[in-house]
Amino acid sequence: xxxxxxxxxxxxxKVSKDADDDITAYVRSAIPLxxxxxxxxxxxxxxxSGHEIAVISTVDPSVLGGIKIQIRDWxxxxxxxKTVLNMSHMLME
Amino acid sequence: xxKLGIExxxxxxxxxxxxxxxxxxxxxxxxxxxxxxxxxKKKIQExxxxxxxxxxxxxxxxxxxxxxxxxxxxxxLKLIDEAKKQAxxxxxxxxxxxxxxxDDMIAKAKxxxxxxxxxxxxxxxxxxxSLAVEMTKRILGNxxxxxxxxxxxxxxxxxxESVR
Numbered sequence: 001x002x003x004x005x006x007x008x009x010x011x012x013x014k015v016s017k018d019a020d021d022d023i024t025a026y027v028r029s030a031i032p033l034x035x036x037x038x039x040x041x042x043x044x045x046x047x048x049s050g051h052e053i054a055v056i057s058t059v060d061p062s063v064l065g066g067i068k069i070q071i072r073d074w075x076x077x078x079x080x081x082k083t084v085l086n087m088s089h090m091l092m093e
Numbered sequence: 094x095x096k097l098g099i100e101x102x103x104x105x106x107x108x109x110x111x112x113x114x115x116x117x118x119x120x121x122x123x124x125x126x127x128x129x130x131x132x133x134k135k136k137i138q139e140x141x142x143x144x145x146x147x148x149x150x151x152x153x154x155x156x157x158x159x160x161x162x163x164x165x166x167x168x169x170l171k172l173i174d175e176a177k178k179q180a181x182x183x184x185x186x187x188x189x190x191x192x193x194x195x196d197d198m199i200a201k202a203k204x205x206x207x208x209x210x211x212x213x214x215x216x217x218x219x220x221x222x223s224l225a226v227e228m229t230k231r232i233l234g235n236x237x238x239x240x241x242x243x244x245x246x247x248x249x250x251x252x253x254e255s256v257r
Contacts, residue, residue, distance in 0.1 A: 031242040037250070044253045064233045065245050078249050080237075084229050091222045 023049070027057040028068040028079070045069075 025045050027033065033041070042055040053071070060068075064080035 029242070029246060030237065031239055033246065034243065037243070037246055040247075040250050041253075044250060048253070048256075061234070064230060065237050065242055067246055067249055078252075080233055081230075084226055084233075088222045088226045091225075092219060 022052055022054055023071060024054045024056055026070040027055055028060045028063055028070070029057065030059070030061050030063050030065050030079075032059050033057045033067075041067075041069075045071075 025041070027038070027041055038055050038057055041057075042053060045053040045055070062081060064084070066079040066082075068079050068082070069076045
């Protein structure tokens, strides 16, 4: 989960350089996010990118836990589903 | 002679006749018969000689026949020996080929078994991992309460903030 964060940081720096319009971050989670959580995510992403970022959250129980953030073509997946799938791929190899 | 009732002149004539007859018989009968007998004797002699000669030839032929038969028997025995040797040699070659083929088949079967084992191991591992993933998903689904979910989200947001 922590490994995904530096990826997000580099992604946001690229987004901030390329951004001309408002950017939307799609956040997916297993449970509905509270207003505070959404606001915190929006603030954090805006501060990290230095650009205004809107947040749209959706509920997807299949992610099991954690959040998945998608901005344009970039995805930062911190969900449990991603962790479980990574572990399964490692075990398969 | 008179006393005996023999007429001398007649007697002489008789003698002459007899002599003439003897000469004639000798000339006309005895010599041809003798010649015939001589010829027959000669023929018989020739026949006997021919018979002896034929007997000799027959004996020679018998000898040759026996020799040929013996040679044929020896040649036959040689052929049988050679055939036996060749059969033995071929038997060895056939056995060797059969052994090689069976070794190849065993090696191939071992390789196939090894490949099958690898494939089965992979399949079993895949199934085990799939099962583990499904079990993990279910367990997480049951264990993760709303409070825990919000706690995790907050933790992740703190992680995000920490990289600012």
